Amino acid sequence: MSVEHRQGEHEFPVTAGPFALAPMRAWLRERLVDVPAEVVADAELLATELVTNAFKHAGGVLAFRMWQPSGRAVVRLEVDDPRPQLLPELRGERPVLEPGGRGLLLVKALSSAWGVEHALAHKTTWAEISLVPAPR
Template sequence: MGITRTRQTYEFPTGIAPPLGEVRAWLRERLSEVGRTTIADTELLTTELVTNAHEHADGVAELRVSVPSGRDVVRVEVDDRRPRLRPHRVIKTDPTSPHGRGLALVEAISTEWGVDTGAGFKTVWAEIPVS
């Protein structure tokens, strides 16, 4: 399929854990013309954002991915329906804990990330450099 200059949308079934393997395969199909490092970084970053929405915001409403025209980034957007719950970087106090690294990974992998809110939804987005 190649690099998509238009937004591609993955819609999640409600009430179940997100199918992360399917999400990663979906991303690989849509980003087949970017480098393997970009695809791997996008898969990791997207998995973290989707998992955070599932665990902390009652699930994912929608996932979008695109390579905006004229820019050398992959943009990932994850929607949920908890606009008041805004993500923040967690400072790890217990290095043996399996939790608390997600947004640190997002911050490390992305060139930029942020949160947009609207009536009844929140979008956490991040941009990954294309290599």
């Protein structure tokens, strides 16, 4: 799949076979070397959740990208999947002992914005994270 490359855009090499989350997180860390450690940790968690949701609910990952929109202090993470008709569903709070169903709640909590963009044969789920760490 070919996408229009934006300045500063990095695309993780997605190959056939199992998607390895640890190499993806290492790839992110290598590209976010000048970013505060808390932001890098949150970006790793956001990326993991976006990719996991694409595999679990949308048939896999076609592409994973990271870039910084011009003039904005955010990093944008994007995951393309092959099911444009299947929208992410943000569910409400779940009982503590009930497994799963919290991925998009984490995305919403950690990101400054998130959403979905549609194309003909895929959709892109994206999240932006501020480069300025939030007070904890």
